[in-house]
Amino acid sequence: MPHRTEPSGLPGLPGLTGLPGLTGLDLSAVVAEEPDPLLFATVSGAHLYGFPSRDSDVDLRGVHLLPVEELVGLRDPEETRTRMWDRDGVEMDLVTHDLRKFVRLMLRRNGYVLEQLTSPLVAHTTAAHAELRALVPGVVTSHHAHHYRGFAGTQWRLYETSGELKPLLYTYRALLTGIHLMRSGEVQAHLPTLAAEVPEAPARLPELVAAKEAAEHGAAEAAPEAVREEVERLHEVLDLAQAASRLAGEPGALHALHDLVVRVRLQQAQH
Structure with missing residues (x-):
């Protein structure tokens, strides 16, 4: 079943085969067009929820990594990017946040970002994506x-x-x-x-x-x-x-998420 597919990171998204509007759609090309590196991109919306229509658009969500110089200067960084367009007859909707903003949203008890992060419909994945997913249990609270x-x-x-x-x-x-x-x-x-x-x-x-x-x-x-x-x-x-619920009242992964953001950003600066 599609919702059980694990992240593959492979072009062509084998896990999406048979879903209305997505069969044969190569979302790896969409990822390649982004101006900054993506740590992950997944499909959200009706396809993730299991009730897409034949004419449903494709909701892509993910995390981009801004260059360090855009975060340390005087200009406000472009922490959220939104793009809508038509590709091969399918309406595409892509929203990504910079890593720092996304992690802050994770800590604000935002269910949307956790669904995007853990979506099994994966267009692009990295080691940092896997690390973020592994920290989800430390973010979920009763709130x-x-x-x-x-x-x-x-x-x-x-x-x-x-x-x-x-x-x-x-x-x-x-x-x-x-x-x-x-x-x-x-x-x-x-x-x-x-x-x-x-x-x-x-x-x-x-x-x-x-x-x-x-x-x-x-x-x-x-x-x-x-x-x-x-x-x-x-x-x-x-x-x-x-x-x-036996879930905690406050997220416990703050320090681990902070360390991850710092490490990924420093690795980016070294390259």
């Missing part, structure tokens, strides 16, 4: 539940306004990721996997995922009241999972 609770609330409001299936699936996905994280300490963003591993996951999820594949902005056919009850119940489960 990450707030991130997923808040994101679910935002997506639920979008669903109530639009009636579309996409924000509804994002709501389910966020709540189930949060519940799974509180119980296991593992960052799992793939909705079909969460549906199988979280006992409280609604039984309707497989049919909703199948419907999403056919249309990116299709309407949700589920009964609104039944859906509301499920979402409210998942919020309750997340609250209970956070209260019972």
Whole structure:
């Protein structure tokens, strides 16, 4: 299954074979076009979450390494870069942060960056990427539940306004990721996997995922009241999972991450 593929770092992304919109797409060329070295680039968004549509864009996320001179001068460095374009008929969306900013986001209990870092859909990887991944257990805290609770609330409001299936699936996905994280300490963003591993996951999820594949902005056919009850119940489960979680209250990997940032930057300066 695609979500179990381990990082390969190989051109052509064998782990992405068969995913809608990505088959045969060589993302290594995208990595080669970046002005500064990338420590990693992974696929996020609907492809990572396990419910892409046939016309879904490709959300690439990663970390770039700014030259030392851009960090020690008077000009503000370009710590975040965003680029959108069309490649071979596929809409591409690439967002990267400089290593220092990315690590600071990791320490702010930001679930997004942990999902990007641990995504098994890898376009480019390095030894530093592997080191960052290994430090994730020391970053995850019980307070990450707030991130997923808040994101679910935002997506639920979008669903109530639009009636579309996409924000509804994002709501389910966020709540189930949060519940799974509180119980296991593992960052799992793939909705079909969460549906199988979280006992409280609604039984309707497989049919909703199948419907999403056919249309990116299709309407949700589920009964609104039944859906509301499920979402409210998942919020309750997340609250209970956070209260019972054995995760630390504060990240414990600060010093290790600091040392990694300094070492990688000094190695860059020597070259």
